[in-house]
Amino acid sequence: MLTSDTSATSERIPSVQVQVPQKSLPLFVPKQVYAIEKQWFAQGNPSYGLMQQAAWQMAQWIDQTYHPSRKVSVWVGNGNNGGDGWLVACYLTQMGRVVQVIEVAEATSTDAISAKYQAIKQGVRTTRLLDILPNLVLLSADIMIDALFGIGLDRAPKGQYAEAIVAINKLRGRQASYQGRHAVRTVISLDVPSGLVCSTGQVFDGCAVKADVTLCLVARKLGLHIKDGPDYSGQVLDFPLIPSVLEMSPTARLLQGATPMTSRAYNSHKGSFGHALIIGGNQVAGSQGMGGAALLSASSALSAGVGKLTVACHSAFHGSLITKLPNAMSLNLQDVAGVKALIAECDTVAIGMGMGRDTSSLQLCHQYLQAVLDSNADLIIDADGLFHLATLTQTHPQLIKQLQAHANTHQVWYTPHSGEAARLLNITSAQVEADRVSAISQLAQRYQGSWLLKGVGSLVLDQQQLYVCAAGNPGMATAGMGDVLSGLALGLLAQVDLSQQQRSLQQAVMIHALAGDLGQQRLGEWALQANDMAALIGIVLKQLYDLR
Structure with missing residues (x-):
């Protein structure tokens, strides 16, 4: 409670140290x-x-x-x-x-x-x-x-x-x-x-x-x-x-903290913590390319602790990937046979970050989604993958039925912002924003799986339970933050040794938001960039480990 001489307008600065998670509030x-x-x-x-x-x-x-x-x-x-x-x-x-x-x-x-x-x-x-x-x-x-x-x-x-x-x-x-x-x-x-x-x-x-x-x-x-x-x-x-x-x-529960992270077994190797694949970072005709999206996702997946990571991106970006993340493996995005073969070996696949929106990208997205559905891999669809999913819903209804069925036996996560959600629902962004709870409920009903609707108080719908993220700040409203989140989610989901709560979509959302809040305190809302997030995610995970 405030003291009698304290103004209620004084800014409530959150502690840099991650706090013991509170019970979610109805x-x-x-x-x-x-x-x-x-x-x-x-x-x-x-x-x-x-x-x-x-x-x-x-x-x-x-x-x-x-x-x-x-x-x-x-x-x-x-x-x-x-x-x-x-x-x-x-x-x-x-x-x-x-x-x-x-x-x-x-x-x-x-x-x-x-x-x-x-x-x-x-x-x-x-x-x-x-x-x-x-x-x-x-x-x-x-x-x-x-x-x-x-x-x-x-x-x-x-x-x-x-x-x-x-x-x-x-x-x-x-x-x-x-x-x-x-x-x-x-x-x-x-x-x-x-x-x-x-x-x-x-x-x-x-x-x-x-x-x-x-x-x-x-x-x-x-x-x-x-x-x-x-x-x-x-x-x-x-x-x-x-x-x-x-x-x-309750209609929803307010997430006020992340689940503590447990220690790893000493008798472990890189295969113990999953093999994840990122499919994105394309260079379409007439464009400089979107390799940065795949790089940002890859950096946060590695910070989240995934054992092995492969990035299937345009060959123009392989040099940048090796320079920035030499511990990540690379594969040519246009090598359809090679990418399909790797999908069959991976635990988790994330598709769409910087993939492009032209016809050739749509064809690649279709082929790789089908390969995931024919595999035993969990799946995350983000960004341009969601853009193409709206088209495939109209042109390939059988693929959507397979996607719905895959969500019954595997983890399938979707991470749209309001524009992407609007395209999937064939409505306007304004209509999504007018009733975000209704929008995310409609998406889950149509496609099954777990859903994140990004925005102020990001919504997570998982196993019919709706959650609201209480963390995050305006400094995170910058290009690439969504790519960071998809990579973080990928890195957690691939680690099958973690508990269900530790590798859940809501856990990824909270860690991402807490890392953003940490960045806000250290750098300010104006200077915080997506490229800062990988290191911040590592700090938050370390603090969550210390809470165990």
């Missing part, structure tokens, strides 16, 4: 939260009593966290989230705080009306939004509590609500003074930042409150951790309130 969507509350009320618990309990706990946290002289403004809407705000204002007033309610809309729900009456009876000062907007600079409160919208919002805020959100964001972060002290104005959202869609993490038209802290009620909301959610939610704190949440299966 994430819920609004309809599940409503079901939890309905069940609670059916047991004879009053809805207004729950509102009072929630408001009391939040008011206590606010009072204990911030200096007693800091003034508070509570911005309330017409529904139950506004009712929470009225009661928080009431209780903070009882605690001796200077509080003002800014009424954006008149209370309409039964509980909100009761809460407003209780607050006014307590002597809480109120003003209308229209009265405060022309004189925002005169607003003395430096703690602003957002109680405009709850979890039911699924559209862009309009009218006075939109004006209130703009005003809150305009004031946020500005300097304020109290009793000779200085602090930046802090925004606290009750349950969810107003304007953020709790089921998808979407913000329409950029209109949502940017909170420094979100006090999450009943259950942690999925939307706080995906898409726009992390940019608007700030630090998220939980107030569970209802024990029956334990009886509800």
Whole structure:
């Protein structure tokens, strides 16, 4: 908990040292939260009593966290989230705080009306939004509590609500003074930042409150951790309130750490840790080629500890491969017979990184995918492999049926970003981003296997369990990061001596994100490059080994 003199806006810098992994946190969507509350009320618990309990706990946290002289403004809407705000204002007033309610809309729900009456009876000062907007600079409160919208919002805020959100964001972060002290104005959202869609993490038209802290009620909301959610939610704190949440299966689980790595047997050799094959790094007509994609994948696969690695790339890049990674073997990407023969010998194959998108690349991808399906190898499809898979879905449906069947007996992992996912689903990227959970579910249903949908709060769907990655940073939004991830996943998957969790797709995603966070701390978000990641991955794996 923050101390009374600590601003909630202070940056929370993660430790360079990988922490002991925490239990994954269950994430819920609004309809599940409503079901939890309905069940609670059916047991004879009053809805207004729950509102009072929630408001009391939040008011206590606010009072204990911030200096007693800091003034508070509570911005309330017409529904139950506004009712929470009225009661928080009431209780903070009882605690001796200077509080003002800014009424954006008149209370309409039964509980909100009761809460407003209780607050006014307590002597809480109120003003209308229209009265405060022309004189925002005169607003003395430096703690602003957002109680405009709850979890039911699924559209862009309009009218006075939109004006209130703009005003809150305009004031946020500005300097304020109290009793000779200085602090930046802090925004606290009750349950969810107003304007953020709790089921998808979407913000329409950029209109949502940017909170420094979100006090999450009943259950942690999925939307706080995906898409726009992390940019608007700030630090998220939980107030569970209802024990029956334990009886509800979550929509997803938040991955907050990676599984520790175990030691290797002394009586080992390179064959003990798998033979992996990367197929990519092509040079198509009229292009300088994409050998770097294969090199980046290869470097991270080796850092992940794979025993033997072969890269089937264009012969133009063999010299670069030998120079950068002399411990990796090379093979001509156009040597179809040679590549097919090697596929039959490998434990795991990753295909697509820098493969190209012309007709000849499509033909190679088709032949090599068929060879994998005829083998005993596990499979990872990434980048241009996913581009071609969308075409093959239309032209070679029998291959897709074989791919689905292979996923029943082997590991088959797919790692698209939203553009690649959109092509596979024959929709737009915007449609994928509007509901990423639905998109990844549709992909898994269509192709089977395990899926990663990259992005803010990357989603992993494995054996019907959805996971959200809690690590990672904007510095990783640079060319080649996806190639690094595919290679890391390949290197782990090839090591059959590892446990199921240690060689899972979610483990690869978390290690990749943790390595990126380590790079952010050491190099900064602007300088972090994909080429830095191999060494960072090695450090993270060493730290995970030390946690065993």
